[in-house]
Amino acid sequence: MSKKPPSPKSERILDVAEELFALHGYDGVTLRQIASGAGVDVALANYHFGKKLDLFQAVFDRRAAELNNARLEALRAAQAQAGPEGPPLEEIIAAFLTPLDDAQRGGDSGWTNYLALVAYINNSPYWAPKMMSSLFDKLVAEFIKALKIALPQGRDEDIYWCYQNLSGALTLALAKTGRIDKLSGGKCVSADIGAAFERMIPFTAAGFRRVCAGD
Amino acid sequence: MSKKPPSPKSERILDVAEELFALHGYDGVTLRQIASGAGVDVALANYHFGKKLDLFQAVFDRRAAELNNARLEALRAAQAQAGPEGPPLEEIIAAFLTPLDDAQRGGDSGWTNYLALVAYINNSPYWAPKMMSSLFDKLVAEFIKALKIALPQGRDEDIYWCYQNLSGALTLALAKTGRIDKLSGGKCVSADIGAAFERMIPFTAAGFRRVCAGD
C-alpha cells in the first residue's frame, strides 16, 4: 500500500477539483473556484500541479491505476474460478462493473465524484480520445478477449458494438444526472449504482447473447 | 461560386454554435470563437439571441420540436400498425431510435452536431436536469407507456432502469467520441449510427425482456 501524507492541502485541491470538474467539466471550473473550495490560495494549485490542464490530468490519474487494478483483479478472479472455457458472460460483466460499485460504497465520496468525471470524459468527443485510451485500452482489451471466449460465435464487430452499448449504459449511470429519478417519479434513484448494476448485468448479458450468439 | 442556402447570418451563428458546443461544451466555447467561425462580429450573436445562455438554449430549441415530432410519429405509426396489444418491443425501440438516424442521413451535418450536443447535455449532471426535462419528458413518458404494454409483467422500477440502459447506450453512440473506432481497430466506426442501431435494437430488446419478463 502506498503511504501518503494524511491531509496536505494538495489532496484537498485534488478533491475539490475532482468534484467540480465532474459537475461542470474542464472549462466550467476556474482555478479560483477550486482554490476557494479547498480553502487555499490560487497559486497553490499551480505550485503543486503546474498548469490547469496538468491539474486536470492529475485528478484523472490519481485513482486510475487503482481502479484499473481492481477491475483486472475481478476479471482474473472470475477466470481463476472458471474452467478452461472461461467464465460465463454474466460474471465477466459483473467483474467489469462491481469494482466501481465497491469503490463508491467505500465511504469515500471522492470515488463517486471521480467516476462521474470519468463519465464526463468518456462521453466527450474532445476528451475521450485524448484521455481514455492511455489508461483503459489495455483493460478493455482484456475484457473483450474474455467476451470473445464466452461468445465464440460472435463476430468481432458485433462484440465491439455490444461493448459500446455496455459502456454507454455504464457511463450514463456513473454520470448520475438525476434524470431517471424524475422520470420514474422517485422509483429509481440515480445515485443508487447498486440498483442500476442489478439490472445492467442481466440486461447487457442478454443483449450480448442476442446479438453475438443469435439467442 | 454558389452553393449557398439562403441562410441569414443568424442561422450560421446557430450552426457554428451547435458544432462547437457539441464538441467543447457550454463553457468550452467563447462567443468570439462562434462569431469567428460564422464570419460575423461578436456583437451579432448578442443582437439576435441575447446572452450566451440564451444562445445555448436557442441552439437546443431549434431542432427539438422537430425531433420530438418525428419520434412521436414513429411511435404512433408503429401503434397504428399493431393490434390492440400494442407493437412488439423491437418496434417500440426502433421508433425511439431510427428517427435519429434518419435525421443524420438527411445530409444536413447540423443534425449530427445537434445530436452530439443532446448527448453532451443528457450526460451532464449540471445541464440534464435543467434542459432535458422540459422538452423530452412527455415523449419519454409515451415510450415508457408503450414499453409497459409490451412488457406487462415488468415492474415499474425495472422498466425505468432498463430505459436508462437504453438511453445511455444511445447517448454514447450520439456523442461519437471515436473511441470504439480505436478499440476495434477500425472494425467499427462511431460515426456510423446505422451500424450502431442495427445492434442496439436487438441488444436492448433482449435486455428488456430478460429483466422485465424473466426470459
Added chain:
DNA sequence: CAGCATATTCAACATTTGTTGAATAATCAA
C-alpha cells in the same frame, strides 16, 4: 428618391481568467 426598420459592425467597458515572481510561513535535519 426618402424614410425607416432591421441587420451588422465598431469600439470599448468592467470582470474574470490562468499564470508567475517575490515574499512569508512551516517543516525538518544537523
Added chain:
DNA sequence: TTGATTATTCAACAAATGTTGAATATGCTG
C-alpha cells in the same frame, strides 16, 4: 539554535471574456 528545503500566500500581470451603446450598412416600403 541554525540553515535549508518545502509549502503557502501575496500581489500583480497580460490576455481573454461577456456584454453593451453608438455608429454604420443593408434592405424594404411608400
